[in-house]
Amino acid sequence: MRVEQISIFLENKAGRLAEVTRVLSAAGVNIRALSLADTSDFGILRLIVSDNEKATAALKEGGFTVGKTDVVAVEVADKPGGLSRILDILNKKNVNVEYMYAFVQHSGKDAVIIFRFDDIETAIRLLQENDVKVLDGKTVYRL
Amino acid sequence: MIYDEEYETLPREALEAIQLKRLKNLVEKVYATVPFYKRKFDERGVKPGDIKSLEDLSKLPFTMKQDLRDNYPFGMFAMPMESVVRIHASSGTTGKPTVVGYTRRDIDTWACLMARTLSAAGAHKGDIVHNAYGYGLFTGGLGFHYGAERLGASVIPVSGGNTKRQILLMRDFAPTVLTCTPSYALHLADVAAEEGLDFRTLSFRVAVCGAEPWTENMRKEIENKLGLDAVDIYGLSEVMGPGVSVECVEAKNGLHVFEDHFIPEIINPDTGEPLPYGKPGELVFTTLTKEAFPLIRYRTRDLSVLHHEPCRCGRTLVRMGRIQGRSDDMLIIRGVNVFPSQIESVLMARKDVAPHYVLIVDRKDRMDTLEIQVEVSEGVFSDEVKDLQHSERQIEKDIKDLLGVSCKVRLVEPKSIKRSEGKAQRVIDNRKKQ
Numbered sequence: 001m002r003v004e005q006i007s008i009f010l011e012n013k014a015g016r017l018a019e020v021t022r023v024l025s026a027a028g029v030n031i032r033a034l035s036l037a038d039t040s041d042f043g044i045l046r047l048i049v050s051d052n053e054k055a056t057a058a059l060k061e062g063g064f065t066v067g068k069t070d071v072v073a074v075e076v077a078d079k080p081g082g083l084s085r086i087l088d089i090l091n092k093k094n095v096n097v098e099y100m101y102a103f104v105q106h107s108g109k110d111a112v113i114i115f116r117f118d119d120i121e122t123a124i125r126l127l128q129e130n131d132v133k134v135l136d137g138k139t140v141y142r143l
Numbered sequence: 144m145i146y147d148e149e150y151e152t153l154p155r156e157a158l159e160a161i162q163l164k165r166l167k168n169l170v171e172k173v174y175a176t177v178p179f180y181k182r183k184f185d186e187r188g189v190k191p192g193d194i195k196s197l198e199d200l201s202k203l204p205f206t207m208k209q210d211l212r213d214n215y216p217f218g219m220f221a222m223p224m225e226s227v228v229r230i231h232a233s234s235g236t237t238g239k240p241t242v243v244g245y246t247r248r249d250i251d252t253w254a255c256l257m258a259r260t261l262s263a264a265g266a267h268k269g270d271i272v273h274n275a276y277g278y279g280l281f282t283g284g285l286g287f288h289y290g291a292e293r294l295g296a297s298v299i300p301v302s303g304g305n306t307k308r309q310i311l312l313m314r315d316f317a318p319t320v321l322t323c324t325p326s327y328a329l330h331l332a333d334v335a336a337e338e339g340l341d342f343r344t345l346s347f348r349v350a351v352c353g354a355e356p357w358t359e360n361m362r363k364e365i366e367n368k369l370g371l372d373a374v375d376i377y378g379l380s381e382v383m384g385p386g387v388s389v390e391c392v393e394a395k396n397g398l399h400v401f402e403d404h405f406i407p408e409i410i411n412p413d414t415g416e417p418l419p420y421g422k423p424g425e426l427v428f429t430t431l432t433k434e435a436f437p438l439i440r441y442r443t444r445d446l447s448v449l450h451h452e453p454c455r456c457g458r459t460l461v462r463m464g465r466i467q468g469r470s471d472d473m474l475i476i477r478g479v480n481v482f483p484s485q486i487e488s489v490l491m492a493r494k495d496v497a498p499h500y501v502l503i504v505d506r507k508d509r510m511d512t513l514e515i516q517v518e519v520s521e522g523v524f525s526d527e528v529k530d531l532q533h534s535e536r537q538i539e540k541d542i543k544d545l546l547g548v549s550c551k552v553r554l555v556e557p558k559s560i561k562r563s564e565g566k567a568q569r570v571i572d573n574r575k576k577q
Contacts (some may be wrong), residue, residue, distance in 0.1 A: 007526035008517045011556045037528050041553050046526055063558045065519045069526045
């Protein structure tokens with residue numbers, strides 16, 4: 001029930017993000033979801049893509065430092081309280097969220113939230129026990 | 144004002160006679176007492192008796208910084224420990240410092256040379272010396288301290304740091320002579336200005352600046368902002384500490400080397416061949432009077448030039464030009480000696496970062512800054528910001544622990560550091576442009 005996310009180190013300077021998207025485009029890789037964490041010096045781009053292997057190979061070839069991390073993708077109804085309920089479940093059991101990002105496929109339908117946990121096993125078990133819809137990798141890559 | 148009129152104005156012939164006599168004694172002594180020198184002399188097939196003129200000096204082997212490291216800590220001492228009354232040390236290149244010792248007579252000689260130094264800078268009995276060189280293992284603080292006392296001046300042993308308090312003391316104690324690094328002199332003026340004080344209204348007449356390379360432009364800036372005469376001094380702990388050479392305030396044109404105690408040479412750093420007066424090259428010193436830690440032809444790696452034209456101050460001592468750089472890649476950052484290889488060893492020891500790095504040295508608000516850009520590798524990369532920042536702080540701490548210098552580590556993308564053909568450019572020193 002894990003989803004593989006790739007992350008890329010970016011220096012905080014003009015054109016680097018564009019270079020990543022150019023490389024992925026040339027490799028025919030589609031971006032499903034992304035988030036960018038930034039500091040004054042550098043950024044970390046996190047991506048869920050259609051083809052991890054292809055994306056990683058192309059980016060490394062392009063000179064980027066690429067990492068892989070397991071994250072959890074959860075589907076929630078795109079309505080008030082959707083995220084709040086999930087965070088409550090995690091909070092009660094003291095499961096910390098390192099970071100998260102979300103995207104909506106079609107307005108008014110379900111939203112997908114990507115979570116990065118320290119303790120991914122416990123998090124997945126908790127979410128499933130509470131009938132939260134956890135998506136598997138294959139589903140997310142194809143979204 | 145010349146402190147030691149007799150020795151500082153000797154006719155060349157008389158000076159050379161003294162040098163030769165002292166050199167012969169020195170060579171006999173180190174051959175007999177320091178195994179390192181005996182071995183080096185024997186390897187070169189030279190005996191103490193072969194030194195019959197000053198020109199014969201070039202027959203003697205060089206002493207390198209590495210030799211001092213190899214004989215750490217006390218292997219180069221020519222006197223038993225009972226005769227050593229003081230030990231100083233300079234920052235080392237492999238974690239180990241360079242250790243030097245002084246006998247009671249060495250301390251006395253040093254105080255005398257520092258009295259000469261201060262006197263050449265225009266200081267005299269009755270002056271109040273604000274000594275902001277660091278006290279401790281570093282030779283700067285105590286070297287100036289003893290010299291000022293010998294001169295008959297009053298010393299304020301304020302040492303480095305706590306700049307606001309220093310300004311307060313300057314206001315209240317009315318010191319007339321400032322001794323500190325050139326960058327700290329400018330920093331003092333800036334902090335004074337922040338406190339609403341025009342440094343030029345203080346009682347200072349002269350600043351004696353050294354321990355780091357500086358330029359004529361910096362001298363002008365110091366003199367304008369601080370309202371005093373600024374003179375350059377030179378010394379290194381291996382040779383003695385401060386008190387090896389000094390500019391006279393009359394000419395401010397080259398540093399008089401106290402040749403009755405040290406023989407300076409300029410050599411071609413690649414071939415080791417001695418160069419004539421006027422030709423730039425690497426400075427080499429032989430100590431003539433030191434007892435505990437004598438040095439034969441010590442290669443300083445500092446680049447300079449020697450001039451022997453007579454000086455208007457009346458000293459007959461040869462003058463060395465301002466230090467023009469290094470014949471190796473050593474950097475001096477806030478008074479600390481740093482070799483790029485030391486930074487590299489810290490990075491290599493971590494195993495998780497690539498050994499691709501560049502050191503960017505700059506001067507901000509008068510203080511040297513060191514930024515180390517390191518290419519991020521998969522080993523150190525993480526999808527979390529806090530992990531990467533933690534790695535940066537860890538490397539900074541490792542470097543601070545080993546070298547004693549604070550720096551900022553910045554991770555950069557792979558291949559973003561320029562690879563050059565052959566030798567990689569490891570250092571960008573922006574201070575030189577200032």
